[in-house]
Amino acid sequence: MAQKKSADAAAHQVSAQVIRDLHERMVRIRLFETEAGKLMEAGKLPGFLHLYVGQEAVAAGVMAALRDDDQITSTHRGHGHAVAKGVGLREMYAELYGRVTGACLGRGGSMHINDLTRGMLGANGIVGAGVPIAVGAAFAARYKGEDSVAVTFFGDGATNIGAFHEGANMAAILGLPVVFVCENNGYAEFTPQSKHMLINDVAERAAAYGMPSVIVDGMDALAVHRAATDAVERARSGAGPMMIEAKTYRFFDHQGVKGLRHPYRSDEEVAEWKARDPIDLLETRAVADGTATRAELDDVWQRTRDEIAEAIAYAETSPLPDPADLLLNVYSG
Numbered sequence: 001m002a003q004k005k006s007a008d009a010a011a012h013q014v015s016a017q018v019i020r021d022l023h024e025r026m027v028r029i030r031l032f033e034t035e036a037g038k039l040m041e042a043g044k045l046p047g048f049l050h051l052y053v054g055q056e057a058v059a060a061g062v063m064a065a066l067r068d069d070d071q072i073t074s075t076h077r078g079h080g081h082a083v084a085k086g087v088g089l090r091e092m093y094a095e096l097y098g099r100v101t102g103a104c105l106g107r108g109g110s111m112h113i114n115d116l117t118r119g120m121l122g123a124n125g126i127v128g129a130g131v132p133i134a135v136g137a138a139f140a141a142r143y144k145g146e147d148s149v150a151v152t153f154f155g156d157g158a159t160n161i162g163a164f165h166e167g168a169n170m171a172a173i174l175g176l177p178v179v180f181v182c183e184n185n186g187y188a189e190f191t192p193q194s195k196h197m198l199i200n201d202v203a204e205r206a207a208a209y210g211m212p213s214v215i216v217d218g219m220d221a222l223a224v225h226r227a228a229t230d231a232v233e234r235a236r237s238g239a240g241p242m243m244i245e246a247k248t249y250r251f252f253d254h255q256g257v258k259g260l261r262h263p264y265r266s267d268e269e270v271a272e273w274k275a276r277d278p279i280d281l282l283e284t285r286a287v288a289d290g291t292a293t294r295a296e297l298d299d300v301w302q303r304t305r306d307e308i309a310e311a312i313a314y315a316e317t318s319p320l321p322d323p324a325d326l327l328l329n330v331y332s333g
């Protein structure tokens with residue numbers, strides 16, 4: 001089955017508009033996450049926080065290739081996908097705070113953020129569980145005669161889970177419009193990939209289901225965007241599912257902000273990946289080729305900072321759910 005290394009992203013001809021779009025999505029994710037991390041450190045957020053910082057090019061590159069009516073499923077590390085798909089920052093922060101104005105009315109927290117109106121079918125605390133949901137969404141779209149595509153994001157570790165294999169096989173055999181996006185950050189919690197599978201490239205697993213795959217530099221938003229554009233077009237045209245494996249890295253720990261006392265990653269390894277910060281890479285390229293000036297890029301950061309400060313204030317001043325409503329919305333029908 002075809003499996004190819006992605007061609008040089010520089011050969012990917014995109015408009016200045018797309019580059020600005022990718023940049024804006026990545027900055028929104030970065031600032032959303034770093035501020036969420038500070039709130040967690042300050043003891044303001046209940047629950048867990050799996051930060052997405054470092055992996056922004058994947059969410060941005062894929063989402064910029066989607067239409068609004070395309071649908072996605074996400075993971076326990078899902079804020080980046082939600083932000084990039086256009087879920088409101090106010091509703092997201094309010095959910096992290098457990099407030100009634102949150103995306104799940106304050107009942108779900110970080111790992112359940114969803115917004116069906118934006119095609120965000122949900123983060124998911126069960127590793128691998130988003131895969132069959134996306135397959136079902138793609139089946140439903142085709143059944144209804146719609147031409148939307150479903151994208152499922154999952155980690156390297158998730159590809160050891162049965163749900164991934166069942167979903168991949170079913171999508172392939174039914175020729176469904178699903179794009180499988182593996183965000184290979186090299187670790188499942190604290191276990192390096194070499195200790196949880198015997199292959200280097202998760203993309204090899206696609207071949208077992210007769211699905212083509214491509215491997216991309218997950219720190220390069222343009223490379224991801226190129227691969228996603230191809231895979232989405234292919235799926236939408238009826239040619240079936242495809243897998244993209246994006247090699248990436250998370251800059252924070254598996255969960256939370258502080259590093260472990262006994263680090264499982266060397267300082268050198270972390271520094272090497274941070275030197276390829278996906279936002280720096282795109283900004284350097286954009287300034288060098290004249291797509292944007294430094295002042296224009298700085299303006300994006302400032303506008304986003306203001307928007308985020310406003311969203312946090314909204315969340316903080318929102319009420320907690322009323323205990324009398326405890327049994328409401330427990331089941332979905």
Ligand SMILES: Cc1ncc(C[n+]2csc(CCOP(=O)(O)OP(=O)(O)O)c2C)c(N)n1
Binds near residue numbers: 077126
């Ligand atoms: C079914 C299931 N098994 C185990 C866990 C505990 N767990 C949470 S995240 C995680 C690692 C997932 O690794 P990966 O898929 O690579 O995602 P990453 O955290 O690297 O983004 C595990 C084992 C879980 N949440 N669900």
Ligand SMILES: [Mg+2]
Binds near residue numbers: 156183185189
């Ligand atoms: Mg991982």
